[in-house]
Amino acid sequence: MNAYQNSKIELKQNFSLSHGYPVVFSRSIFTQGKVFWSSIFDFSKSRKVGVYVDKGVVEAHPIILSQIQDWASSLNSELDLCFIEVVQGGESCKNQIGFPEKIAKQCLDHNLCRHSYILCVGGGALLDAVGFAASITHRGIRFVRVPTTVLAQNDSGVGVKNGVNRFGIKNFLGTFTLPDAVVNDFNFIDLLDDRTYLSGIAEAFKVAIIKDKKFLDWLISNVNNLKDRVPLDVEYMIHQTAKLHLEHIGKGGDPFEYGSSRPLDFGHWSAHKLEALTNHELLHGEAVAIGIALDLNYAAAIGLIATEEAHYIIHAMKQLGLPIVHPIIRDKFNAVWDGLEEFREHIGGELCIAMPQNLGHRTDIYSVDKELMFKLARQL
Ligand SMILES: NC(=O)c1ccc[n+]([C@@H]2O[C@H](COP(=O)([O-])OP(=O)(O)OC[C@H]3O[C@@H](n4cnc5c(N)ncnc54)[C@H](O)[C@@H]3O)[C@@H](O)[C@H]2O)c1
Structure with a gap:
């Protein structure tokens, strides 16, 4: 007799965990001491820290390396700095075959365990690539982002x-993995070209258009201050955009995107x-600005928002200095259109595109009219 013949025995696994991490906003973080860093690191199991720094940051601010050394020395009763490695940032690190393995090998060479930390100081591309490597090394080594x-x-x-x-x-290739902490230092923003x-302000427009009309109005009326980098306004723009993203991830009900919607x-x-x-000649944020302009016009064309609203926002982005069109969008529209298919596959089968409905609110659409999109792309 076989107990499992013609029968289906099912055990149910079910547990829940509470997830969370601090997102800190400050300046001059590497001059801060133990009190500041005690909410970021937990050195109860390992004191080891390996640091990766974006080459773009080092070129703009060469003393960053000695600042990190001095910071680590000042905390040397708490942390053990194993290495500081300068890495080429930008999209090329995400494209580089063998990059995650290189990070993993360094962890091995320095005997970092899964309770040790990787601290990554850099742009979104380096954070994505090092974060991915950290998430698969030892099935997840602790990771602190300094964007x-x-x-x-x-x-x-x-x-x-x-x-x-x-x-x-x-x-x-990627993972959904929580960082252990995020430490935003506004001084780094001052170094950017x-x-x-x-380009990063495009993401503020994106989230405001679908989540927060009041913030969208603020962005539009403060375009000149943002362009002139008035510190208080830049800080508010970053803080509010980060808050909206965090609220969505934490309270939106689908932090790991199990559903079809993005x-x-x-x-x-x-x-x-x-x-x-464009072979990454366009920065991510620039491409997003163009994508927003195209989809705003589409949203207006299908009656989700008023045409004047679409034009008003596009005008503000243009005034800020963001690109809102690229020749490829007209000349190689079919190739751009393939992006929709890749998007569908990436999110898992069903096409689901986020659009604004009444500014400050989001809706999903499940099909896109190619002819209409092409017409709008030509008009851009
Ligand atoms: N994980 C996510 O949820 C998510 C979300 C949105 C975008 N992204 C990714 O983020 C990436 C774009 O990130 P990005 O816009 O930060 O650009 P980036 O990381 O490509 O950096 C742009 C350039 O700026 C340099 N740099 C970084 N910081 C600097 C500083 N303070 N001073 C001088 N130079 C500096 C870099 O070396 C690089 O050359 C894309 O790969 C995109 O896919 C990820």
Whole structure:
């Protein structure tokens, strides 16, 4: 007799965990002492820390390396700095085959265990790539992000996603893994060139358009201050955008995106494809700005928002200095359109595109009219 013949025995696994991590906003973090860092690190099991620093940050601010050394020395009764490694940031680190293995090997060489920390100081691309490596090394080594661009501080660095690009597709390999902490230091923003600085504000427009009309109005009326980098306004823009992203992840009911919807990815289906088609000549935030402009016009064309509203927002983004069109979107529309198919596959079968409905609110649409989108792309 076989007990399992013609029968289905099912055990149910069920547990819940509370997830959370601090997201700190400050300045001059590497001059701060034990009190500041005690909410970031828990050294009860391992004191070891390996640090990765974005080469772009080092070039803009060469003393960062000695500042980190001095900071580690000042905390040497708490932490044991195993290495500081300068890494080429930007999209190239996400495209580099073998990058995650290189990080994992360094952890091995320095005997970092899963209770040790990796601290990564850099833009969204480096945080994504090192974060991915950290999430698979020892099945997850502790990871603290120190985001250094607007986009990383207000969006990518505060969330739960990591990833690298493979087979020409953005974030094809990646994980949903929580960081142990995020430490935003506004001083890093002062180092950015105008183009990288501005590109990150596209994500503020994105989230405001679908989540917060009051913040959208604030962005539009403060375009000139943001362009001139008035510190209080830059800090508010970053803080409020990060808060909206955090609220969505924490309270939106689907932090690990089990559903088909990518609610925060308004404007992203074409953006990801534009980045790849331009060989990453377009920065992520710039591609998002173009994707937002295209989808705002589409939302207006199908009656979700008023045409004047779409034009008003696009005008503000343009005034800020964000690109709202790229020749590829007209000249290679079919290739851009493939981005929709990749997006559908990435989110798991069903096409589901976030759109604004009445500004400050989001809706999902489940099909897109190619002819209409092409017409709007030409008009852009
Ligand atoms: N994980 C997520 O949820 C998520 C969300 C949105 C975007 N992203 C990803 O984020 C990436 C874009 O990030 P980004 O906009 O921060 O750009 P980036 O990381 O590509 O950095 C742009 C350039 O700025 C340099 N840099 C970084 N900080 C600097 C500083 N303070 N001073 C001078 N130079 C500096 C970098 O070396 C790089 O050359 C994309 O790969 C995108 O896919 C991830």
